[in-house]
Amino acid sequence: MANETRELTVELGDRSYPIYIGSGLLARTGQLFAERGFSVKSPVMLVTDASVEGLYAEAVEKALSDSGYKVTTAVVPSGETSKSLEMLDELVGVALQAGLDRRSTVIALGGGVVGDLAGFVAASYMRGVRFVQIPTTILAHDSSVGGKVAVNHRLAKNIIGAFYQPEFVLYDLDTLASLPMREVRAGLSEVIKHGLIWNADFVSWCEDNVERLLGLEPDALGYALYEGCRVKSIVVSRDERENDLRAILNLGHTIGHALEAVAGYGVLAHGEAIAIGMIGSARLATRFGYDSEIEVVTERIFRKFGLPVRIPEGIATEEVMAAMLHDKKFLEGQMVFVVPTAIGSVEIRNDVQIEWVSEIVDGLREGN
Amino acid sequence: MANETRELTVELGDRSYPIYIGSGLLARTGQLFAERGFSVKSPVMLVTDASVEGLYAEAVEKALSDSGYKVTTAVVPSGETSKSLEMLDELVGVALQAGLDRRSTVIALGGGVVGDLAGFVAASYMRGVRFVQIPTTILAHDSSVGGKVAVNHRLAKNIIGAFYQPEFVLYDLDTLASLPMREVRAGLSEVIKHGLIWNADFVSWCEDNVERLLGLEPDALGYALYEGCRVKSIVVSRDERENDLRAILNLGHTIGHALEAVAGYGVLAHGEAIAIGMIGSARLATRFGYDSEIEVVTERIFRKFGLPVRIPEGIATEEVMAAMLHDKKFLEGQMVFVVPTAIGSVEIRNDVQIEWVSEIVDGLREGN
Numbered sequence: 001m002a003n004e005t006r007e008l009t010v011e012l013g014d015r016s017y018p019i020y021i022g023s024g025l026l027a028r029t030g031q032l033f034a035e036r037g038f039s040v041k042s043p044v045m046l047v048t049d050a051s052v053e054g055l056y057a058e059a060v061e062k063a064l065s066d067s068g069y070k071v072t073t074a075v076v077p078s079g080e081t082s083k084s085l086e087m088l089d090e091l092v093g094v095a096l097q098a099g100l101d102r103r104s105t106v107i108a109l110g111g112g113v114v115g116d117l118a119g120f121v122a123a124s125y126m127r128g129v130r131f132v133q134i135p136t137t138i139l140a141h142d143s144s145v146g147g148k149v150a151v152n153h154r155l156a157k158n159i160i161g162a163f164y165q166p167e168f169v170l171y172d173l174d175t176l177a178s179l180p181m182r183e184v185r186a187g188l189s190e191v192i193k194h195g196l197i198w199n200a201d202f203v204s205w206c207e208d209n210v211e212r213l214l215g216l217e218p219d220a221l222g223y224a225l226y227e228g229c230r231v232k233s234i235v236v237s238r239d240e241r242e243n244d245l246r247a248i249l250n251l252g253h254t255i256g257h258a259l260e261a262v263a264g265y266g267v268l269a270h271g272e273a274i275a276i277g278m279i280g281s282a283r284l285a286t287r288f289g290y291d292s293e294i295e296v297v298t299e300r301i302f303r304k305f306g307l308p309v310r311i312p313e314g315i316a317t318e319e320v321m322a323a324m325l326h327d328k329k330f331l332e333g334q335m336v337f338v339v340p341t342a343i344g345s346v347e348i349r350n351d352v353q354i355e356w357v358s359e360i361v362d363g364l365r366e367g368n
Numbered sequence: 369m370a371n372e373t374r375e376l377t378v379e380l381g382d383r384s385y386p387i388y389i390g391s392g393l394l395a396r397t398g399q400l401f402a403e404r405g406f407s408v409k410s411p412v413m414l415v416t417d418a419s420v421e422g423l424y425a426e427a428v429e430k431a432l433s434d435s436g437y438k439v440t441t442a443v444v445p446s447g448e449t450s451k452s453l454e455m456l457d458e459l460v461g462v463a464l465q466a467g468l469d470r471r472s473t474v475i476a477l478g479g480g481v482v483g484d485l486a487g488f489v490a491a492s493y494m495r496g497v498r499f500v501q502i503p504t505t506i507l508a509h510d511s512s513v514g515g516k517v518a519v520n521h522r523l524a525k526n527i528i529g530a531f532y533q534p535e536f537v538l539y540d541l542d543t544l545a546s547l548p549m550r551e552v553r554a555g556l557s558e559v560i561k562h563g564l565i566w567n568a569d570f571v572s573w574c575e576d577n578v579e580r581l582l583g584l585e586p587d588a589l590g591y592a593l594y595e596g597c598r599v600k601s602i603v604v605s606r607d608e609r610e611n612d613l614r615a616i617l618n619l620g621h622t623i624g625h626a627l628e629a630v631a632g633y634g635v636l637a638h639g640e641a642i643a644i645g646m647i648g649s650a651r652l653a654t655r656f657g658y659d660s661e662i663e664v665v666t667e668r669i670f671r672k673f674g675l676p677v678r679i680p681e682g683i684a685t686e687e688v689m690a691a692m693l694h695d696k697k698f699l700e701g702q703m704v705f706v707v708p709t710a711i712g713s714v715e716i717r718n719d720v721q722i723e724w725v726s727e728i729v730d731g732l733r734e735g736n
């Protein structure tokens with residue numbers, strides 16, 4: 001049934017929250033606010049970006065005002081550069097002028113950029129007000145679970161932030177129809193990642209359902225997003241503050257983040273960069289003596305989804321390696337890597353040799 | 369015995385932490401780091417301001433490096449304007465360049481400004497690293513308890529921040545010797561506030577010990593800071609996130625913050641502004657029919673400590689009222705005030721009439 005709404009709870013004790021995944025959900029925003037007892041006396045701020053605003057802001061505004069809420073919409077430019085302290089400053093100004101108080105709610109309507117930015121605004125405005133996520137990209141299934149919010153610094157991505165959980169997440173599949181195809185593929189890369197670290201059956205299912213997923217068929221998409229969120233939520237529930245287990249979610253991200261940084265933010269989409277990164281990690285698995293099937297399956301699935309499997313031209317290995325050494329995943333100067341041990345399972349290794357990584361990066365360059 | 373070190377635990381479950389109050393403590397910083405098992409592999413950032421740096425930074429740096437820690441000192445300009453997002457950006461840059469990782473520690477060495485700023489850096493750098501407070505002002509006894517950290521926005525003070533508890537607080541009384549007399553008085557204003565809301569005996573004791581306190585006699589000062597921290601810590605333990613009880617700590621702050629804002633930050637010291645604010649609250653108590661002794665004692669004690677008891681010239685009542693309406697203590701548009709019911713006890717009222725406040729502010733203007 002295509003119109004079923006799936007519900008999932010992210011278990012985090014008194015910070016637990018539900019994720020609703022389905023069609024026609026935007027129109028239910030006001031009702032969900034009322035059910036939770038959010039006071040209509042405290043104004044709401046809706047944060048969105050310039051591309052999403054024209055498509056979906058009105059539906060959310062209407063749903064809220066129909067339920068008696070006063071909403072102020074703040075629009076930021078689309079793209080990663082909006083994840084900045086300048087934009088935080090700006091949004092806090094809007095919130096103050098709109099009279100947001102300690103019982104107010106900040107809503108993120110958009111992709112991961114808007115989610116991370118608005119989430120950090122919610123976490124720090126008056127030292128924390130309510131936060132609601134309405135993701136409109138596939139990649140944002142990832143940022144909807146786990147409460148990591150952040151902005152970037154000129155020298156590093158996601159370096160200024162907090163762990164801050166939303167009250168609930170409203171994932172309306174209808175909004176995904178307007179996503180550019182490139183964003184669809186990039187988002188699915190992170191969905192597949194959740195399979196690769198935890199659930200081999202789901203990886204097979206994704207391989208078998210490439211066309212349905214790329215075609216945004218609601219039932220397939222709803223299931224895939226549910227499963228992606230579910231895996232992440234299991235991991236996050238066991239390790240909210242990223243002390244140990246949560247690190248497995250970084251599969252492909254050490255190389256991926258470095259590629260993003262070197263290519264210049266925006267050149268490689270996040271999901272594209274980590275697809276290449278995951279292939280790198282799979283090659284590392286081969287070096288450690290694990291089954292070479294891992295490498296074969298990993299590369300094959302990303303190819304099927306039309307994701308890049310090689311580093312674009314013009315990116316030097318040394319630059320990638322230098323960027324990696326700035327990465328916050330390097331604890332006390334030691335290299336920490338997530339390495340697959342099979343499809344559907346990974347381990348954390350701190351005995352990875354820098355030369356191996358550098359050789360693998362080199363081997364992944366276009367033409368090699 | 370003047371050299372006794374007093375110890376107090378702020379009880380916050382798994383976020384509990386100790387406060388050490390005594391002489392000669394700076395030299396023990398490295399030892400305390402080592403006792404807690406802070407790894408020497410992760411660099412430490414010492415944040416201080418331009419006035420404090422020349423006086424005490426070296427002692428802390430030496431104590432740390434003698435114990436094997438690598439320290440980078442970041443110096444910000446003295447004064448309230450350093451509590452800004454620009455400075456957060458700058459300090460994150462220093463931290464990145466110094467290689468601070470997720471197991472690193474940020475130390476605040478200075479008054480409330482450095483404490484609030486460095487605390488927010490610690491809370492948000494990599495979504496939270498360890499934080500240690502070394503307060504060097506009397507007022508900072510207040511900011512050392514409760515974990516409120518924040519920076520200012522052009523439109524409002526302390527509006528961007530977090531609740532973030534330190535690992536421990538090292539209160540070296542020797543550092544207070546260099547405090548300008550005005551800062552001593554302003555700091556004691558907040559100490560007295562803790563008596564006014566919770567402990568009538570301590571208020572009497574302060575009145576009886578004005579000279580010893582203003583003379584910074586270690587034993588009297590150590591006791592007063594201990595008692596101020598103790599009262600605040602009882603309140604904060606029962607209400608970490610400022611849902612109800614914690615609001616009593618705002619005695620004098622509604623009017624006080626408005627006065628600070630209107631006078632222009634820095635013209636009235638925080639402790640001076642709230643002294644006037646507390647007299648305003650005592651007058652409100654009289655309006656509510658409580659014993660007029662409250663007003664008498666409150667004004668008398670601040671006079672004895674040489675604190676301002678009237679609003680300086682050139683500040684219009686209307687401006688103060690307008691600033692008050694921007695204050696985040698106004699929940700859902702309702703005026704909330706902390707009102708004394710006796711010396712040593714207060715209540716939260718939401719039935720204060722705006723005209724009363726405006727008349728009281730008017731009555732407190734110089735010459736009235």
Ligand SMILES: NC(=O)c1ccc[n+]([C@@H]2O[C@H](COP(=O)([O-])OP(=O)(O)OC[C@H]3O[C@@H](n4cnc5c(N)ncnc54)[C@H](O)[C@@H]3O)[C@@H](O)[C@H]2O)c1
Nearest residue numbers: 051078079111112113114136137139142143148175178179
């Ligand atoms: N917090 C986390 O746990 C977490 C996890 C993964 C990624 N992230 C962050 O997420 C960001 C990337 O997320 P993203 O890929 O969603 O980026 P994004 O928010 O920039 O969205 C991508 C583009 O699609 C547009 N868009 C969004 N929804 C649309 C829709 N429904 N129709 C048409 N266009 C639409 C946006 O305007 C943007 O141009 C990165 O900043 C990354 O750091 C955070």
Ligand SMILES: NC(=O)c1ccc[n+]([C@@H]2O[C@H](COP(=O)([O-])OP(=O)(O)OC[C@H]3O[C@@H](n4cnc5c(N)ncnc54)[C@H](O)[C@@H]3O)[C@@H](O)[C@H]2O)c1
Nearest residue numbers: 419446447479480481482504505507510511516543546547
């Ligand atoms: N977080 C909280 O709970 C909390 C509570 C109360 C106040 N505050 C904040 O604290 C700030 C005010 O604190 P403050 O009064 O300590 O201000 P401050 O940090 O600006 O210090 C006052 C002045 O004294 C100087 N100074 C500091 N220590 C010195 C020393 N030992 N010798 C000589 N000079 C010294 C400083 O350079 C500064 O010029 C405000 O920003 C206020 O918002 C926070």
Ligand SMILES: [Zn+2]
Nearest residue numbers: 142190270274
């Ligand atoms: Zn990712």
Ligand SMILES: [Zn+2]
Nearest residue numbers: 510558638642
């Ligand atoms: Zn205060």
